[in-house]
Amino acid sequence: MRGRAVLLPGRAYAVSAPLLARAGEVLAADGWDVRPVHWDAPAPLPGSVAPAVAEGFVVRHLREATADLPPGRSGEVLVVAKSLGTRAASYAASRSWSAAWMTPLLTDPSCRAGIAANRAPQLLVGGAADPYWDRAVAAGLGRAATVEVLEVAGADHGLVLGDAGATAAALDRAGRTLAAFARRLQGAS
Template sequence: MSDSASAVVVNEWHLAPENPVGRAVVLPGGSGYTVDHPLLWWTCQVLAENGWRVVTVRWEIDDAARADAANFVARAAQQALDLAGDAERTLVVGKSFGTYAASWANERGWPGVWLTPVLTIPEIANALRDGQLPGLVVGGTADELWDADLARASGLSVLEIDDANHILYTAGDWKGSYDDLGRTLEAVEDLARGLVD
């Protein structure tokens, strides 16, 4: 499904549970980090394997989208959820630019998984601080857009990865980065399961 006016494409994840426990929308980063990249691909897979109906978003971020980022992201997320249909539970997952959805999710009382949020933007930092519990925030200490104090002040669960950058990669340490990806996915799975139990 495509919306050429806003350069947004919405898709259902390839693995769809027969009786979903809820719906999850996965929103990518803003500089080409799509659901095809490891962090988001595996997040989608973890959620689907735990019974969530997953819908993903692809977008092209232009100047107009950047100028009205929160509304652009909210419209894309809503478009994805419209495809998913109604559900008892909704989970919002955002990576970087996708974390602009935090305020939109809060207004609806929906929990979120916020991967490498841009905490240097007050709108995002404030939305995470006001976030719905439970929720998860993940970032790395080598990411200049990360602020551990702001993340912890949110009251949400925080996974901070030492020496990881904005894509949660630790330079020169692929094995450690691989392990950190596993830790991140386990935290996502714990949150997703906790929403159902």
């Protein structure tokens, strides 16, 4: 086993949806122990609760997905999160866990701060037409040696483009980028 990859969904984007399903397939094929998380209650709506409440909701699920790791193995965690799931950024940073943030909430100060605080390798994947993606913030974070950025021109918050073929190509590109990122993590450990 390469390590544990925890898949955190978005508010209305399950781990079975295309982007996270592809991530799980890619990582499982490469030997990762993939743990998909399913929210056990309705996920908080943006703006309906304080950011700290939403973060606590997400972190509780991440803790549960990693609770059975023996001491000394917790450093072998890769967090793969979509949208709401990216609220785990500060928690991942506090544990020096690598992460792949799929359509991260870069317009949210707490998510940005969590990503910036993490010294472990990170991958940011977002669409240029996503209202939660901030190109300048992504570029700034990408200047860190440990942060890679994949921006898909014209893609929205679901990494969806105007037609099915273009969307499939974007999702495949995100999957290939994640696979390469995960292989580099393995080479670094």
